[in-house]
Amino acid sequence: MGPSVAAMVVWGLSVVQARPLDGVVVERETGDPLPDSAVKMTTGSGFETTRTDGHGRFRFEVPEGVASVVMTISLEGYMSVQEAVDLPIEAPIRVTLQPAVSSGEIVVEAERRSDHAARHMLDRERVERTPGTFDDPIRLVQSLPGVAVTPEYSPSAGVLAIRGAAPGESRVFLDGVEIPYLYHFQNYASVIHSRLLEEVALYPSAFASEWGDAVGGIVAVTTRRPDPARVHGGVNVNAITSGAYVQAPVRDDVAVSLSARRSIADLIGDSNDQYTVWPVFWDYLSRADLGRGDRSVAVTLVGAGDRYGRYPGDTATYDPLQRVTAPDLQLARSFHALTAAGTILQDGQHHRTTLGLTMERLGGGIGTESQERRELAASLRHRSDLVSSDTLRWSLGGDGRLAGIRRQASPERAWTELGDELPMLAAGIPVDESIQRLSGGLWGAPQFAFGAGRVEPGLRIQGDTLSSLWAPEPRISGAYDFTPAHSVRGSVGRYSQAPTADALSATTGRPDLSLAVSDQVALGADFILAEAWELSVDLYGRNTVNAVEVDPGDAQGLGAVRVRDARAAGVELVTRTRRKTHYFFMASLVLSRAQRRIDDQSPWVLGDHDQPFAFNMAGSWDFAPDWNAGLRYRLASGLPFTPLSGSYDGDTDTWLARPGPENSARLPTYQKVDLHIERAWVFPTWTLVGYLEGWWVPRRSNAMYMVYSYDYTERSTVAGPPFVPLLGMRAEI
Amino acid sequence: MVGRHLSSVRVGILSCAVCTACAEPFTVERHVLGPPRLAAMGVWEGHARAAVWSGRGAWHAAAPRLSWTLNGTWIGDGFDVAVDDYGTLDVEVRLEDGASLTGSITVADGVPVDVVRQVVRRPTDLSLASRLEVVDPDPRGGSADGFDMVRLSALRADNRAATTRWMLGAPGWSILELQAATADVVPAQVVYEDGEISKVMDGGAGIAPVLALSVDGLGHNGWDWIDVAFDVPGPMLSVQGHLFPISSETATDQVLSWQTAQVSHVLATLEADPDGDSPTGLRLVDVEAGLVLDADLAANPSPSCAPSGGGFELWAVAEGRCPVSELDGARVVLEL
Known part of the structure; x- marks a missing residue:
């Protein structure tokens, strides 16, 4: 027997002998085992298949002598994975599957089965890979159809101007309790750690009776229920913020979560200059959930704070001496909110009651002149849904807010140039007053279902003690499904909003102000095309009388508060992929007009947030098993502004701004490109993800606001940063 | 910038060098008497007075037309308009080319202001601190050396707390405040960025006018014109x-x-x-x-x-x- 024959025998023996190849298939995000996954092992001579057991485990018998095999693992709802495995292995291999319902797959999802005719939902997991959020999904609210597109990091970046309404005409709620603001200064980040966010709902207009005291839109943020089974936690650091979160079960029926963040940008860029301000901000969020099933209580404690300092004037006009001796403007704001929400589910009934206690503060000053505004509010919100029959459901509820407000200011002159930041100093009037107000509403709305349609008439009674006014608000909404792929919806109603306590102040406001009353209509249609695409068309109109405008920039005592009529109309088209696969795409186009006027005799002029054209597009593609890329593009009209000229003030040798025709000029068209690309390296026990995100804004397209020369003879646009990259890595164990 | 946590580690690097906003600089500056300007207003010995800068120098090819109103009522045109009451005095200035300038002031007695001109050594560093250390003034009636500074001090005839506002009619030079009523003129353009001196560019020789305006915020204004010269033989x-x-x-x-x-x-x-x-x-x-x-x-x-x-x-x-x-x-x- 020659050598070759011996080799053949050895080879032949090895073929008939076998050794085990063990492995486990787990979910990439959670590490949970994935039972019933299809596992295919391919060798040079053929393949074998099996399925994972209840613990996600599998086993093959590999013929002796096979140096490598190719494993293919697939499971419905997950992206298939194919890996080469060199043999022998020392330990069971670990395969992670990434959900095919990839994060960010659908950016905007309209939920048709809602009380509200128009509603946009943001889900943290679904937007996480959308470029441009910088790991903060709530920032994406400002890309939703109907929300005015504003340049990043501009003073208006955190403004929620919804369907042409002024920012103050919309309200923001966290777990049912109103919070004063959703974003830190200049929109560097939202005030909620993204890992503890469940969803964000936007009701842009013509919403149902549940919400009130707003003639604009409603933003309702819901925090995530802590995982009652496992401990999660994390630390994240980037150049903007650093933070940590943890959530853990305490007992069988108790789970808690806690997060805290602080800015670090101010540590990196420590000098505020004329146009770039580094705010210092922090926030925290804690939630405890007690009970399961049909009775539960959720207690949330949330808070945020911001502060910054900057030159109080135009550094171009400052003397070298002033640059040293002039005190900085210092500004700080904060809020803390404690909420407790109880839920009962039983026999077709759903009751939810939320109690809230909120403290907020806005203070600041320049030199010895300062202002301070503190507000302490207790709130109550309740909703009951009662199912009477297959065709009738009742929704009833109410909300109330009792607030005490303390306002103090000690200006020595009218700091009109600080009107957006310190309005009481801008008014130039000493203030020392306390204000109490009770406001709220009661509402009821039966819902009738008939075949493929439903209709929900409702009535809300809204009142306020400070203005001693109340208003009935009839509303009705309905929807009809012609086919599963074609449906229409619509609503019409009346909405009112009480002036703010500051606007009603006897010292700096107008106590005679009335309720703003808005009549609104919204119509929508939804189409499903080839089962793959969704197309939504929304039309809206709004006519508001007695809208209160506070313009501290023009503050001269009572003149700072003005009453206007306002109207807005628009059409919103949204399309998006429907199927959940390895890519997603969405696009929206909004055409709108927003106007206002002083009274019946005055001409209509553009509103501050009139944006005739806004286009948004976002897409993400898992172009390889471990690769993902995303692209987002925005193109929108610049916002209007009122050009200024100057008049010499001989007392101070300065020039006072004189407004020209109201909102007769417009900032340049804004456009922005966001890119995101990430690569995952999967190891047996952990996964490493590297990503690069960045935006690019052509310099000409990034005008944030106008600045004027010392005498208002020249003006220039302040342009934001054109290119901002974010490099990051994420290791998941 | 690296954190370790229970289930994941995230590292973010944001390039902050590019995270700043900016604006194109203006061609006009408060310290520079450039285009036509209403540079000062006041009431002097019972008469309204306005210092109108022509945009060419401390002279005019044609007299500007001044129209005055007191508390909203017209009281006269020209340079010799009596002001007989208190209140707010407004002026509209119509220039030779038809351009209009407007201004207002609280009626109050004007205060004489005298400006003293001295020459001091110019420090290498033109920061406020460095210039404060220069205390060897040399009274000078004529031109200064280009490597020196001209130090100007405005002296009010009363003792009211006031601020002096300096304006210089030479775009290539700079006037740098030193103290409340003192400033240094250097024959160079000093460029500031974020409050710090970023560039100093030589401005050449010549003579230039300076207007020193003292304001107390209540209308008791006073001003004086003075020339400074560098390297003029x-x-x-x-x-x-x-x-x-x-x-x-x-x-x-x-x-x-x-x-x-x-x-x-x-x-x-x-x-x-x-x-x-x-x-x-x-x-x-x-x-x-x-x-x-x-x-x-x-x-x-x-x-x-x-x-x-x-x-x-x-x-x-x-x-x-x-x-x-x-x-x-x-x-x-x-x-x-």
Whole structure:
């Protein structure tokens, strides 16, 4: 027997002998085992298949002598994975599957089965890979159809101007309790750690009776229920913020979560200059959930704070001496909110009651002149849904807010140039007053279902003690499904909003102000095309009388508060992929007009947030098993502004701004490109993800606001940063 | 910037070097007397007064038209409008080219302001701290060396708390505040960025006017014009703060020695020279020392455009009351 024959025998023996190849298939995000996954092992001579057991485990018998095999693992709802495995292995291999319902797959999802005719939902997991959020999904609210597109990091970046309404005409709620603001200064980040966010709902207009005291839109943020089974936690650091979160079960029926963040940008860029301000901000969020099933209580404690300092004037006009001796403007704001929400589910009934206690503060000053505004509010919100029959459901509820407000200011002159930041100093009037107000509403709305349609008439009674006014608000909404792929919806109603306590102040406001009353209509249609695409068309109109405008920039005592009529109309088209696969795409186009006027005799002029054209597009593609890329593009009209000229003030040798025709000029068209690309390296026990995100804004397209020369003879646009990259890595164990 | 946590590690690197906003610089600056400007307002000895900068220099080719209102009521046009009541005084200035300037002030008594000109050593570093350390002033009537600074101090005749606002009619030079009523002029353009000096560019030689305006916020304004010169060769005659290069062809030897002599006034013929070196758009020719003021004034009355009752005041040229075309050839008495 020659050598070759011996080799053949050895080879032949090895073929008939076998050794085990063990492995486990787990979910990439959670590490949970994935039972019933299809596992295919391919060798040079053929393949074998099996399925994972209840613990996600599998086993093959590999013929002796096979140096490598190719494993293919697939499971419905997950992206298939194919890996080469060199043999022998020392330990069971670990395969992670990434959900095919990839994060960010659908950016905007309209939920048709809602009380509200128009509603946009943001889900943290679904937007996480959308470029441009910088790991903060709530920032994406400002890309939703109907929300005015504003340049990043501009003073208006955190403004929620919804369907042409002024920012103050919309309200923001966290777990049912109103919070004063959703974003830190200049929109560097939202005030909620993204890992503890469940969803964000936007009701842009013509919403149902549940919400009130707003003639604009409603933003309702819901925090995530802590995982009652496992401990999660994390630390994240980037150049903007650093933070940590943890959530853990305490007992069988108790789970808690806690997060805290602080800015670090101010540590990196420590000098505020004329146009770039580094705010210092922090926030925290804690939630405890007690009970399961049909009775539960959720207690949330949330808070945020911001502060910054900057030159109080135009550094171009400052003397070298002033640059040293002039005190900085210092500004700080904060809020803390404690909420407790109880839920009962039983026999077709759903009751939810939320109690809230909120403290907020806005203070600041320049030199010895300062202002301070503190507000302490207790709130109550309740909703009951009662199912009477297959065709009738009742929704009833109410909300109330009792607030005490303390306002103090000690200006020595009218700091009109600080009107957006310190309005009481801008008014130039000493203030020392306390204000109490009770406001709220009661509402009821039966819902009738008939075949493929439903209709929900409702009535809300809204009142306020400070203005001693109340208003009935009839509303009705309905929807009809012609086919599963074609449906229409619509609503019409009346909405009112009480002036703010500051606007009603006897010292700096107008106590005679009335309720703003808005009549609104919204119509929508939804189409499903080839089962793959969704197309939504929304039309809206709004006519508001007695809208209160506070313009501290023009503050001269009572003149700072003005009453206007306002109207807005628009059409919103949204399309998006429907199927959940390895890519997603969405696009929206909004055409709108927003106007206002002083009274019946005055001409209509553009509103501050009139944006005739806004286009948004976002897409993400898992172009390889471990690769993902995303692209987002925005193109929108610049916002209007009122050009200024100057008049010499001989007392101070300065020039006072004189407004020209109201909102007769417009900032340049804004456009922005966001890119995101990430690569995952999967190891047996952990996964490493590297990503690069960045935006690019052509310099000409990034005008944030106008600045004027010392005498208002020249003006220039302040342009934001054109290119901002974010490099990051994420290791998941 | 690396954190470790229970289930994941995230590292973010944001390039903050590019995270700043900016704006194109303006071509006008408060310290620089550039385009036409209403540079100062006040009530002087019961009369409304406005310092209008022509945009060309401390002179005007044509007198601007001034229209005054007091508390919303028109009270007169021109340069000799009496103000008989308190309140808010408004002016509208119509320039030669039709452009309009507006301003207002609280009616209050104006306060005389005198500006003292000295030469000091120019430190390498022009920061406020470095300039404060320079305390060796050398009173100077003429031109300074380009490597020095001219230090100007404004002295109010009252003791009200006030701020001095400095304006310089030389775009390539800089006036840098030192203290509440003191500033340094350097023949260089000092560029600031985020409050720090980022660049110093040589501005060359010449003579330039400076307006020092003292404001107390209540209308008690006062101002004075003064010239500064760097690296200008030859003798100069200082008249009411303005500097006039002169030579033996235009003045007697006696005049050239006046800088140290106790001479109260001179006689000179004004010659329009808008394109010349003089900030006032005028040259002085046939300059001679005055003898008896009253007699000289009687023999050489000021032009009709100028305030009556004394020698010719050069501020009337700077502020547009007397356009240079009306002064060409006039023989006047100039109090020093």
